[in-house]
Amino acid sequence: MVAKADIKWSELRFGYIKCDYRFISHFKDGKWDEGELTKDDYIRIHEGSTAIHYGQQCFEGMKAYTTKEGKILLFRPDRNAARMKNSCEQLLMAVYPEEKFIEACIKVVKANERFVPPYGSGASLYLRPYLIGVGENVGVRPAPEYLFGIFVTPVGPYFKGGMAPCHFVISEYDRAAPRGTGGVKVGGNYAASLKAHKVAVDAGYADCIYLDPATHTNIEEVGAANFFGITADNSFVTPKSPSILPSITKYSLMHLAEHNLKMKVVEKEIPVTSLGEFVEAGACGTAAVITPIGSITHEGKKYAFYGEGKEVGPKIKELYSLLTSIQTGDIKGPDGWVVEVK
Numbered sequence: 202m203v204a205k206a207d208i209k210w211s212e213l214r215f216g217y218i219k220c221d222y223r224f225i226s227h228f229k230d231g232k233w234d235e236g237e238l239t240k241d242d243y244i245r246i247h248e249g250s251t252a253i254h255y256g257q258q259c260f261e262g263m264k265a266y267t268t269k270e271g272k273i274l275l276f277r278p279d280r281n282a283a284r285m286k287n288s289c290e291q292l293l294m295a296v297y298p299e300e301k302f303i304e305a306c307i308k309v310v311k312a313n314e315r316f317v318p319p320y321g322s323g324a325s326l327y328l329r330p331y332l333i334g335v336g337e338n339v340g341v342r343p344a345p346e347y348l349f350g351i352f353v354t355p356v357g358p359y360f361k362g363g364m365a366p367c368h369f370v371i372s373e374y375d376r377a378a379p380r381g382t383g384g385v386k387v388g389g390n391y392a393a394s395l396k397a398h399k400v401a402v403d404a405g406y407a408d409c410i411y412l413d414p415a416t417h418t419n420i421e422e423v424g425a426a427n428f429f430g431i432t433a434d435n436s437f438v439t440p441k442s443p444s445i446l447p448s449i450t451k452y453s454l455m456h457l458a459e460h461n462l463k464m465k466v467v468e469k470e471i472p473v474t475s476l477g478e479f480v481e482a483g484a485c486g487t488a489a490v491i492t493p494i495g496s497i498t499h500e501g502k503k504y505a506f507y508g509e510g511k512e513v514g515p516k517i518k519e520l521y522s523l524l525t526s527i528q529t530g531d532i533k534g535p536d537g538w539v540v541e542v543k
């Protein structure tokens with residue numbers, strides 16, 4: 202066991218703290234180099250890099266947790282590796298091999314062991330893998346070279362003092378096109394969402410909810426998280442659309458809802474007008490795990506969920522507890538969900 206960094210773990214928020222090492226690998230002349238751990242938190246790239254001009258880049262987000270026994274676990278890194286491969290293929294970027302992706306995650310977490318928050322602190326180590334197009338260029342074409350990196354930073358629990366319902370408003374903007382890049386984790390979707398987010402926050406909401414970009418009738422994403430609703434007859438319902446980013450948290454919750462909580466799990470179109478069917482609603486993703494949705498406002502009409510939008514419902518509490526217990530090793534999840542860093 203290494204001595205932990207001098208950090209007040211329980212006071213951490215979702216911010217950047219410089220850790221000791223980051224992993225970097227370069228793709229040149231058709232192949233990836235071995236990659237290395239470096240102390241430098243700056244990268245030097247060519248001014249014509251496609252990542253700068255044409256948005257040729259993608260990223261991932263994942264967490265490492267400390268167990269009661271002091272082991273360090275990664276949650277489903279194979280899913281992040283596969284999703285990044287998918288993002289790279291969509292943007293014609295060199296794919297970083299999935300096995301090597303997982304190895305690099307383990308390597309970088311191990312090198313920064315003193316920054317992995319202790320068990321019971323509510324905090325975790327956030328990993329940010331990214332892959333960008335670099336090299337001498339000016340025209341619109343795939344980059345001649347690529348850079349794959351992973352940096353880490355300890356982050357606090359999303360909700361200090363327990364989960365609290367958040368209030369959302371339907372956006373008038375789209376984050377992605379119907380046949381565009383909504384289904385892959387690329388920065389362009391985020392650049393397109395910054396203004397929509399600001400408009401929602403300025404109007405007093407936590408964030409905005411996007412409708413499907415083709416018909417603007419169905420619920421799609423909740424900011425940068427996936428949506429789910431729970432019906433009175435115990436169904437877990439989540440939207441089906443090619444422009445939604447497939448959240449690993451959501452697919453994990455769907456599995457747990459079906460197998461552990463014996464709920465019915467349904468992926469289907471969810472018209473805004475049908476929101477009244479849900480007794481609980483939530484947004485899910487790596488950062489917050491689950492954000493309970495208190496209410497959704499659309500064209501002046503407010504749809505409130507559990508406890509008139511003021512309380513966290515029992516199913517969300519159960520799902521949250523189940524998932525986080527698996528992530529921190531308190532209970533055993535399905536085979537292969539956690540990978541030990543050793």
Ligand SMILES: *Cc1c(COP(=O)(O)O)cnc(C)c1O
Pocket residue numbers: 262386422424425426427446447448449450451485486487488
């Ligand atoms: C990353 C992301 C999510 C959440 O995915 P997880 O794998 O659960 O972290 C949801 N929506 C968008 C748009 C995202 O970029």
